[in-house]
């Protein structure tokens with residue numbers, strides 16, 4: 001489906017157009033390319049300050065994208081396309097994508113702009129406003145790298161009282177045919193999550209994601225990032241991400257053969273100094289367009305049919321991609337604009353400074369944030385149950401939390417990050433995405449990790465000096481938000497537990513929480 005910019009004159013078919021390829025659209029299958037003519041059209045790719053700085057992106061994220069963009073531009077040229085590539089550090093770079101679009105239109109005397117809808121609302125709006133103001137004909141095409149279009153999601157969502165991933169996921173299984181035996185799910189069940197909650201043990205044979213030595217193109221980008229973005233978050237070196245489609249395919253192959261068999265079992269586990277466990281570490285490639293969702297899922301499905309990986313791992317993995325990933329994107333476009341400023345609990349505290357440094361005695365947070373600084377990566381349970389959980393319990397403004405997540409992960413773009421943060425992890429949307437807040441005391445972290453054994457705090461101690469801060473914060477959060485949560489049938493039991501406590505015990509929890517909160521911002 002194409003939307004043409006309002007108030008714009010029609011595109012002149014006799015001269016070429018400008019085809020814009022954004023930094024996270026690095027795919028040969030892009031609809032904007034398929035609709036283009038290599039003989040007449042010019043492709044624009046641009047490294048610009050506005051995109052590099054709307055949040056203080058992790059240095060590895062910027063380096064990955066710029067290096068992947070430069071490699072992709074070369075690959076497009078090799079396929080016969082005319083590519084205008086604006087480098088970050090040339091003197092006349094205007095600093096914005098619309099600025100570079102205007103300059104390219106003038107330089108090549110092109111008739112209008114064609115682009116796949118950007119993954120972030122702010123950029124979509126900026127481009128549409130610019131085209132209207134400048135009277136530039138604009139064609140925005142649906143980004144069909146996703147399995148479920150915006151319109152399809154809207155019609156699925158229409159009339160439903162609650163939007164739940166599990167039902168959406170079944171539709172996607174039927175639509176794609178992945179792990180289907182005729183009309184039935186492979187193995188007789190749709191979901192094997194019950195088998196996927198094991199705690200992990202340290203294992204010297206644990207695989208690591210496929211790492212790549214930077215080539216000359218990537219090396220040049222690393223120097224650029226070092227020179228121009230020294231204040232950005234995180235460690236640039238060692239840099240080991242793939243920056244080409246060939247590399248990303250190798251990383252997929254490596255995951256499918258090395259880590260996938262145990263992905264399911266240890267999906268929710270956390271271990272000190274094991275940042276990746278059995279996760280795929282493919283989201284940065286997938287979200288930038290170097291890999292497609294179906295090719296990943298087909299490769300993973302093959303591992304099951306060839307007997308290399310069990311069903312609980314393969315089903316669990318495919319669910320993350322055709323279920324969660326598509327579902328959160330659907331919610332994003334359904335709820336934007338406005339979703340990123342939702343604040344159901346009216347939480348207003350600032351983000352504690354240690355989110356940027358990792359400098360805290362809470363070992364779980366130090367581990368999750370430390371590896372985030374180092375690798376631009378943390379796996380799902382760390383994001384949800386450690387950094388996300390803590391911020392929600394502490395009453396941090398969800399918008400500040402959202403901006404942190406958008407900055408620090410190599411795979412972060414608003415369409416996928418915001419529903420995960422605002423919806424899943426902070427419950428700031430009041431239950432659009434999930435049915436209850438993921439609030440947990442230290443007990444959950446202790447069950448799923450080895451963190452607590454190495455912590456200065458004692459997880460079994462509920463209150464007072466030396467107690468795990470999550471324990472008192474959990475009850476403080478529950479009590480603070482009782483009016484908003486007590487009617488939720490999935491939460492009622494917690495309030496019954498609270499009500500059975502003596503007044504003295506309750507006061508101890510609330511006093512301890514106050515002491516923790518006072519320390520966080522002193």
Ligand code: FAD
Pocket residue numbers: 278279280281282283284286287317320321324325326328378379380381383384388405406409411412413416417420421424425
């Ligand atoms: P694996 O664990 O190997 O999972 C496989 C793939 O499934 C991922 O590569 C990803 O494409 C997909 N996936 C898994 N869970 C989700 C999910 N909840 N939503 C969407 N896709 C999913 N994912 C992002 O891609 N970008 C983000 O900015 C992002 N922010 C998050 C913030 C929070 C608070 C939470 C709780 C989750 C977030 N996620 C995000 C989802 C998930 O944590 C990451 O996709 C995953 O950790 C990426 O690592 P991986 O490739 O090793 O994933």
Ligand code: DLZ
Pocket residue numbers: 021022023024025046047048049051052053057061062065097118119120123413414
């Ligand atoms: C994230 C990002 C960064 C850091 N830099 C650029 C850039 O210089 N040029 C570009 O085209 N895209 C960049 N991106 C990705 C865009 O921000 C992305 O397309 C939007 O966030 C929409 O998903």
Ligand code: SF4
Pocket residue numbers: 362363364365441442443445446451452453455456457458459468469470
């Ligand atoms: Fe985290 Fe509490 Fe465990 Fe320490 S004791 S690692 S703060 S959960």
